[in-house]
Structures are given as structure tokens and as C-alpha cells.
Amino acid sequence: MSKYSRKLKKLYDTAPVEETAVLVGLIHQNQSEQQAQEYLDELAFLTETLGARAVYRFTQRMERPDVRTFVGSGKLEEIQAYVKHFEVDMVIFDDDLSASQMRNLENELKVKVYDRSLLILDIFLKRAQTAQAKTQVELARYQYLLPRLTRMWTHLERQRGGTATRGGAGEKEIETDKRDIRNQITLLKDKLKKIEKQGETQRKGRKGIVRVALVGYTNVGKSTLMRLMTKADVLAEDKLFATVDATVRKVVLENIPFLLSDTVGFIRKLPTHLIESFKSTLDEIREADILVHVVDISHPNFEDHINVVNQTLTEIGVSNKPTILVFNKIDLVPKMPSEEELLHMTEHEIEEANFLDFDKLEESYTKKMGIPPVFMAAEDGTNIEKLRYSLVDEVKKHHIKIYPNYLEDETIDLSQFRDME
The missing domain is CATH 1.20.58 (Methane Monooxygenase Hydroxylase; Chain G, domain 1)
Incomplete structure (x- = not known):
């Protein structure tokens, strides 16, 4: 579409015009170009969640951001020329900008300037x-x-x-x-x-009942899992921060009741003000007896996401709670083939397939967490029984502390469910 046509569309088209955005990221020391692009992929997803479309990306390798304009003068001229030529509506930076950087960039670019924190804050507000x-x-x-x-x-x-x-x-x-x-x-x-x-x-009225909180990186399927466990009409969509408000539902498994809460997803570089302000959502996590840490195992950076969530949990003082790790979306991950199947594959095919060894993951994270992880697909309910039995096992430990004589003779042997598919 020409610049003239776009101007006419803005003037006469009654339908809302989708805003366009340019993304800007720095490649820091010891960071690869690929990793920088993966971070910008997430920024593009955030931009889409806000309602805009990322049309181009600029990256620059620098040891530290320019004090005045974040990027170097030459890169700023490139961005300025692109924004002007294609009439881009906004420029979004993948890091936080200082007040002076924001002012200087707006003066130079003459369009709206977002940094990562402001983008996330506007999405939350929406x-x-x-x-x-x-x-x-x-x-x-x-x-x-x-x-x-x-x-x-x-x-x-x-x-x-x-x-x-x-x-x-x-x-x-x-x-x-x-x-x-x-x-x-x-x-x-x-x-x-x-x-x-x-x-x-x-929350005081909930004393006397075990509380479980779903935690995890944003868009890993917590709300889908919540809906599956509770059969409730809980919002679940393929967008970042689909859940902002904490949702609490009562669940009964094996005659043991507990409260299950779905909380806001964490993300890389979550704004400090947002963490401080979201006291009530974080209180659902702080006051929970058990955490269910949901992970999108199909995401190439799922281990980084685990670290981000664990770091945030440490910051709010809940890293020592019993935690069930749930590797979700296994239906989107190619399973490790048998030895016989591997013999008929080339090294290139094996590398391209990016197989995950679930057995090794289970062994590794059982040692780290003390509780065997659950591999499942919340979208179609695959292995939901494994999660239910793991939950019952943990919930029962806390329930008996509250009601010592309740179901004291009943136990659940989880070993029979280890090999369930």
C-alpha cells in the first residue's frame, strides 16, 4: 500500500486501522544473534497482544546502551529513516528506557516510543x-x-x-x-x-482447606489446565497475559477438597512496579500450600522460562513450597524414537527433529524438585490422570495436617501411573 493510499484509508475507512511497530533490541556481550532474535520474537508477540503489528526489527551489538538514545547514532538514523518512509506508528524497545532516553527518542523519531515495561503495563491495563x-x-x-x-x-x-x-x-x-x-x-x-x-x-474464610496455585511463564497453558481441572468457564487463549486476575475454584479429588487458583503469568523482565502492585495475585501464590509450575515444553527456551519463574518465586519468598512441575503441550514435541528407529535416521534428521528425552528430564527434575514431574497436554487432556494423582498425593499430606483423622488409612500408589501414556 502506498503512503498516499494509507493516508486515504486513515481518513475515510471507518474500520480501525491496525497500528504498526518497529522493534529494537541490543545484542549484549555473550549473547548470540539467535538468542536476541528469540527475545524479539517474544516482543513481537507482546506487540500483537497489545493490538499492533511488528513490521521490522533492528538489532545492534553494544556492550552497554547509549546513555542518550539507547542505540548508536548511526542505528538511530536507520530507524528514523525506516519509520518516516513507511509511516510506522510506534517504536518498541526490548529494554527499559530512562526518562532522558525516552524524551530524546521521541524528539528524534516523532512517533510513540514504548519500552518493554510500558508495553507490558499497557497490555495488563487492556x-x-x-x-x-x-x-x-x-x-x-x-x-x-x-x-x-x-x-x-x-x-x-x-x-x-x-x-x-x-x-x-x-x-x-x-x-x-x-x-x-x-x-x-x-x-x-x-x-x-x-x-x-x-x-x-x-482468604481468611478459606482457612481449613488446602490451597493450590498454578504458576508459570505466560502463555504456557495454565488457564487451559484450570478449565480442565475445574470444568469451569475460564478464559484461555493463545495470547500473552490472557489471565491478569487471579481466579479461584474449588476442586474435589478422591473426596479431598482443595482450592485451585490460576495466577498471572510471569515473563522475562517483568516490570518492578507491576510485581509490587500485584499484591493480591502474589498473595494467592504466597498463601498456597502447593504450587503447580506449568511449563510449555514445546517452547525452545522452556528451561529459560523455568529459571525466570523460579527466580520470581524466590524474589517473592515462596521458592521453598512443595512444587509439582507440569511439562505441558507434549503433543507438540517429537518424542525420542527407539534405538532401532534412530539407526535409520541421519545425524541431520536427528538434529533437525530436536527430540526431547522425557526419561532423562523426569530423572533430572525429580532430583531437583523432590516430586516427579508430570508430562501432559492440557488441550486434549492427555495424561490428566497423572496430574490428578500427583495432586491428590500432595494435597492429602496437607489435608491430614488440618484434619489428622481424615482418610488416614488411605494411600495412593503413584508407581502404577508412571508409565501411563
């Missing part, structure tokens, strides 16, 4: 459903925006109903904006305290 989640995200967003207000700042305009760049706003108006944001932060904190008190009352 997907939050409950009053509590909306309040938490708004608070995190205002705390992020306060030090970054500039004359060309466009993001606040969305909340005021406008989309155009603010022109001619002076220092006085910026100070007024800052004062308004500080007031909003105070109001949102007060509102959140009231909501959290209600949440604490609800």
Missing part, C-alpha cells in the same frame, strides 16, 4: 477485568510514568480520550500533569487498601 486488577495496573502505570513525563508524551492522552501528540505543552503543564499523577497515585493506593482488606477477609 486485559484487566476486576476492579482490583484494574486498580493495581493503573497504580503501576502511573508510578512508571511519573518520572518520564515529557513535552511529547502521548500515552496519557489515551486516558484523556485523545490520540494525537500533545503540541506546545509547556513546563507549567508538565508540572500540573505530575501533580495530577501524584494525586492519582494516592487515590489508587487508598482504593487498593480497601480492596485488599476485602480480599484478606475472603
